Structures are given as C-alpha cells and as structure tokens.
Amino acid sequence: MASPVLLYACTGIEPEPWIDAFRLHMPELEVRLWPEAGNPADIDYVLAWKQPPGLLQALPNLKAIFSLGAGVEHVLSDHTLPAGIPLVRMVDPGLTTGMVEFVLLCVLRYHRRLPEHEINQKAHRWQALTPKLPQDQRVGIMGLGELGAACAQSLVALGFDVASWSRTPKLVAGVKSFHGPAGLAPFLNRTDMVVCLLPLTADTENILNAETLAALPQGAYVINAARGRHLVEEDLLAALDSGHIAGATLDVFRHEPLPPDHPFWSHPKVTVIPHCAALTQPKTAARTIADNIRRYQSGQPLLYVVDPGRGY
Numbered sequence: 001m002a003s004p005v006l007l008y009a010c011t012g013i014e015p016e017p018w019i020d021a022f023r024l025h026m027p028e029l030e031v032r033l034w035p036e037a038g039n040p041a042d043i044d045y046v047l048a049w050k051q052p053p054g055l056l057q058a059l060p061n062l063k064a065i066f067s068l069g070a071g072v073e074h075v076l077s078d079h080t081l082p083a084g085i086p087l088v089r090m091v092d093p094g095l096t097t098g099m100v101e102f103v104l105l106c107v108l109r110y111h112r113r114l115p116e117h118e119i120n121q122k123a124h125r126w127q128a129l130t131p132k133l134p135q136d137q138r139v140g141i142m143g144l145g146e147l148g149a150a151c152a153q154s155l156v157a158l159g160f161d162v163a164s165w166s167r168t169p170k171l172v173a174g175v176k177s178f179h180g181p182a183g184l185a186p187f188l189n190r191t192d193m194v195v196c197l198l199p200l201t202a203d204t205e206n207i208l209n210a211e212t213l214a215a216l217p218q219g220a221y222v223i224n225a226a227r228g229r230h231l232v233e234e235d236l237l238a239a240l241d242s243g244h245i246a247g248a249t250l251d252v253f254r255h256e257p258l259p260p261d262h263p264f265w266s267h268p269k270v271t272v273i274p275h276c277a278a279l280t281q282p283k284t285a286a287r288t289i290a291d292n293i294r295r296y297q298s299g300q301p302l303l304y305v306v307d308p309g310r311g312y
Contacts, residue, residue, distance in 0.1 A: 003028050005029075005032060006031050007032050007033075007059070008034065008047050009034040009048050015033050021282040022290065025287040044062070047066045048067060048068065049067070049068035051074075054080045064088055068285075086305045087305065089304050090288075093288075094279075097278075098277065099150070099278035100154050102277040103197075103223065103277075106249045107137075111131055112131050117129065137160050138191055139161065139191070140193065141155075141162065142165050143165075151195065156175060188215035193223065196224045197226050198230060199312035206232050208236065210238065213236065219244075221245070223248070224249075225251045228252040228256065237264075247271070248270050250272060257274065
C-alpha cells in the first residue's frame with residue numbers, strides 16, 4: 001500500500017511544528033504544503049484552516065478533511081466543498097486543556113473581583129473585597145460539546161453552581177441542564193457569568209444580543225471564547241454602558257484582527273484577548289489525526305465526523 005499523503009492547507013499557521021509532529025506520530029505519512037501540492041490526485045487527506053476556496057474540490061481522490069480548529073465553519077463556508085467527503089472536527093487534548101485553563105482564568109478573575117482590585121490599585125485605594133462563596137456563584141456554559149463539558153466539569157470540581165444550555169439535552173454530573181429555545185431564557189435568568197462555547201450555526205449566530213443580554217441578572221459577566229459572530233457587539237456595548245452587564249472578556253470578534261479604532265480596545269469593562277484562548281497544539285493534535293487516519297485505513301469509521309446539517 002502506498003504511503004498516505006496529507007496536504008497542509010492552513011493559512012497563517014507555520015507548518016514546521018506540524019511536520020515535526022506528524023514525523024513523530026506517523027512517519028509513513030507524506031506531508032505536502034499548499035500551494036506546492038504536486039499532483040492533486042495524490043492527496044488523500046487535507047488539514048485545513050481557512051483554506052483557499054475551491055482547493056478541496058480540485059482533489060479527486062480526497063478521503064477526509066481534518067479541521068485544524070474546533071470550529072468547522074471555515075470549511076463549510078466554501079460553497080465548492082465536495083459532497084460526501086467526511087469533515088472531521090478537531091478534538092485535541094491540548095486544545096481542551098487550553099480552553100479549560102482560559103475559562104477557569106476568566107471565571108476566577110471575576111469571581112475574586114480582580115477588575116475591582118485593579119481599579120482600586122490605580123486609585124491607591126486599600127479596600128478588601130469579599131468574594132462570593134463558589135456555590136453562590138452561578139456560571140452558565142453555552143455549548144456542552146467536548147470543550148464545554150470539560151470546562152463545566154472543572155468548574156463543578158471547584159464548587160461553582162454550574163448550568164449548561166445546548167441544542168439538545170446533555171447530562172454532565174453536577175451540571176444543571178437547559179436545552180432548546182424554551183430553555184434559553186431560564187438558563188440566562190439564573191446565570192451570573194455566561195461562557196459562550198457554542199458552535200457557530202445559523203441558529204446560534206447573534207445569540208448574544210440585546211434580548212439575551214437583558215435576560216441575564218443585573219451585574220452579570222460575559223465570556224466569549226467561541227466565535228465573534230455569536231455576539232452582537234453594539235448590543236454588548238450598550239449593556240455595558242447601562243451597567244446591566246458588569247464586564248466582558250472576549251477572545252473572538254467579527255473582524256480579526258480587531259480594528260485599531262474599535263471601542264472594545266479602550267472600554268474599561270472589556271478585556272480583549274487576540275483569539276488565543278485555546279490553540280491547537282501540534283504535539284498532541286497530530287497524534288489524534290494520525291490515529292484517525294489509521295482507523296480509516298483499517299476500515300474503521302472516522303471519529304469526530306461533522307454532521308453538515310447541524311454544522312458541528
């Protein structure tokens with residue numbers, strides 16, 4: 001059997017760490033770098049991130065597409081995407097660990113009132129601030145996939161009152177479950193800190209808007225580490241300025257890089273993170289991809305295949 005060939009088609013991401021990682025975990029895999037792909041008929045697999053439109057359609061023997069990130073809308077947005085080719089979302093231990101770290105960091109920062117301490121420091125004001133007990137701090141996770149479930153479990157382990165909202169019912173030990181359109185308002189009503197980890201679909205785009213932000217309790221916090229298009233930015237700014245939302249930590253934006261004149265940069269209640277809450281780590285992710293390719297080659301079904309109808 002000929003060695004499998006993978007095309008690395010990831011815009012803006014250095015390929016060398018991936019080449020080294022694939023060499024370690026699957027030495028028999030030949031990795032080619034777009035646009036130096038050679039004969040398109042040679043390509044069996046593609047590792048994609050913001051790949052050029054039409055590229056995938058031009059590969060006649062393509063067997064599977066692997067997304068470099070947890071989200072797959074960058075692949076699905078290509079209207080020339082060949083039908084019937086499995087699209088595999090990224091499930092990577094390093095990515096999951098990174099997101100858990102980020103969500104815990106954000107929640108604990110607000111829970112322990114660090115933004116208020118920072119204000120007091122600038123004012124040379126010595127004032128002890130008492131945090132809530134963890135069981136009195138209500139955290140809500142929107143999206144309970146691999147990343148959301150791991151974050152929820154870590155928050156439960158620290159004693160927080162954790163709830164989740166998802167398209168369909170999901171059960172995670174210690175997490176109150178809300179689902180579907182009917183469950184959204186009750187979920188928001190009981191959430192002091194909302195963490196968005198949803199996939200981006202037609203149903204979830206603009207889900208953080210004036211109506212849903214108003215459904216959060218007075219003084220709630222917003223943490224968005226999913227996609228910029230989940231959030232109506234003007235509505236968040238209005239909710240921050242009115243005082244209804246106490247603060248926001250945003251890792252993703254509608255336009256990236258965030259334009260220099262965007263009001264988020266200078267807003268005193270907003271923390272801007274440049275889309276690096278959780279990054280796919282080649283050392284761990286390449287092994288996951290290699291294992292999945294070996295499954296396919298041995299006749300087993302691929303893991304983590306996306307349902308195009310759902311968008312995740």
